[in-house]
Amino acid sequence: MTELFVLEGKASNWQEALAITARKLLDEGCVCDDFYECCVKREQEYPTGLTDACPVAIPHTSSDHVKRQSICALRLEKPVAFRQIDDDEAEMQAKFVLNLALVDDSEHIDIMMNLIHFLKDQETVEKMEQADLSSLKDLLRKNILVE
Numbered sequence: 529m530t531e532l533f534v535l536e537g538k539a540s541n542w543q544e545a546l547a548i549t550a551r552k553l554l555d556e557g558c559v560c561d562d563f564y565e566c567c568v569k570r571e572q573e574y575p576t577g578l579t580d581a582c583p584v585a586i587p588h589t590s591s592d593h594v595k596r597q598s599i600c601a602l603r604l605e606k607p608v609a610f611r612q613i614d615d616d617e618a619e620m621q622a623k624f625v626l627n628l629a630l631v632d633d634s635e636h637i638d639i640m641m642n643l644i645h646f647l648k649d650q651e652t653v654e655k656m657e658q659a660d661l662s663s664l665k666d667l668l669r670k671n672i673l674v675e
Contacts, residue, residue: 530639530673531558531598534665542610543568546587549600549627558598559629566593567627577610577620582647585610588628597635600627601668603656624656638674646671
């Protein structure tokens with residue numbers, strides 16, 4: 529079963545946003561000490577920002593840096609720039625960072641498929657922006673987690 533943590537906060541850049549989510553996952557005992565550094569390295573090589581129309585970044589790293597399957601979602605007070613997944617020279621402004629710490633490869637694929645399907649709906653981002661943290665957690669759990 530995937531644990532889900534939902535936070536709200538401020539970051540001045542993508543590294544700081546990533547650090548907030550990685551710190552939560554580390555504090556909860558879900559990831560190894562090197563998780564943050566590995567996520568940064570992977571983000572530099574393979575950007576995870578979606579688009580300005582879908583202002584979500586989905587950083588992650590390999591499962592050997594994960595102890596327990598988990599996701600930390602961060603809603604930012606102000607967006608930060610991430611490079612886009614489909615054009616690593618273009619930037620987008622992420623309002624949400626969903627840091628995936630996944631160990632089960634088949635569930636990883638299911639979660640990614642659920643997430644992409646969920647984020648295709650234009651109303652989704654509006655719902656994510658307007659929800660309180662408890663409702664945001666419920667919305668994400670219902671729509672992206674594999675039960």
